[in-house]
Amino acid sequence: MGIPYVPVLGLAGTDLLARRDDMKLLPDPFHPERQTVVAQALRPDVALFHGLRADRAGNVCFGYESDNVLLAEASRTVIVTVEEVVDTLPPEDRAGTFMPGILVDAVVEVRYGAHPAGAPGAYPHDDEHLTWYAEQARSDEAFAEYLRQTVFDLPDHAAYVARFVPEGWGQRGQLRLQAAGD
């Protein structure tokens, strides 16, 4: 977005405000008798997204409504993985969240790149895997073991898919957009 800070309604009196130094309760410059929280702008060096489909110009279709574009607009470098890359996005792919290629620095085709989370329009959350993840996340040791099995011991993403993505997960063949709002 490129602005230094934003006013925020709410958050006064919360521990979130008390514990962070990037938000402050300040007088409204236009109505000094009123106070609101202002939050320092986030300026991420890199933002990573997973979209449904991208084209060769870097335009990305997410297949669902989200505020992803705001984050891309705030970030210095934007990298997007997608389920598939096509030459040109069809006009209907501009439904839902659409990220114009001018905001995108790199696109990487990674089928099942969102797993074990879902990619709306392509496949759902993998509840079984997420339950396992949640159990492993309860201790540092168990989580290290999770990372060993799902990341460090695998040569590449194809090995991950072969090992962890259920056979025929989601729709086969042509990816289809979900209705807007889903």
Added chain:
Amino acid sequence: MAASWNEAELMAVLLSREVRDGEISACGALSMIPAAGLLLAQATHAPNAELIILSSPFMPFRTSRQFHYLAQRGDLGLFFVSGVQIDRHGNYNLHVLGDPDRPKVRFPGGYGGGMIYYAARRTVVFRTEHTPRSLVERVDFISAAGHTPPEVLRHGHPSKVVTPMATLRFDLEAGLLRLESVHPPHTVAEVVERTGFDLGDVSAVGPTPAPTEAELATLRGPVRARMIETGTYADWAEATLGAGLAA
């Protein structure tokens, strides 16, 4: 007299009574009981209420950001929210239990609530558990504050807390939750014992008016049917409304 409704039905009826005709009222994600309460209100005393039920067909916006803008403008009359802990000052916690630097349990957080608690004209907190661990003297983490200094911009405050045992009312002047009424067959003494903070003088507290035949019939008939046919927590409505009546 034995109650002839289940806990969820009781709470849905009590929440529905908080909805005012002509206002915009809303509930967040994973809010089956408030969703039923909103639809019940619209089918009974509030036919002109506008309803927003996030993640359902009763969501007029494409993103939650648009809903947040509506609330920030001061156009949201009533919001239903739940918290893991609620304290006597009307603060609620949807972040962590235990030391925030080393939490025992982490919850979704207060992204929406940290704003809507201040923006909605009235917020009713619902909690399906009435115990000393859910109604506490001081929450482990304040996700949204019940009371703020007068110079802080806010459009509204918490108005009530509804549990399966009682309704508490937020006394804005004192900044404290007071016991408003107790749902029979529960007693005032039981509520005092199961509340983790001092409720003050409870000598004048009476029973909550029971769900009426008309409210229950509407909830179990048209509201249940509407939830099922619109896919608004359909499985929950089918399994809960009109089923498993308490002895």
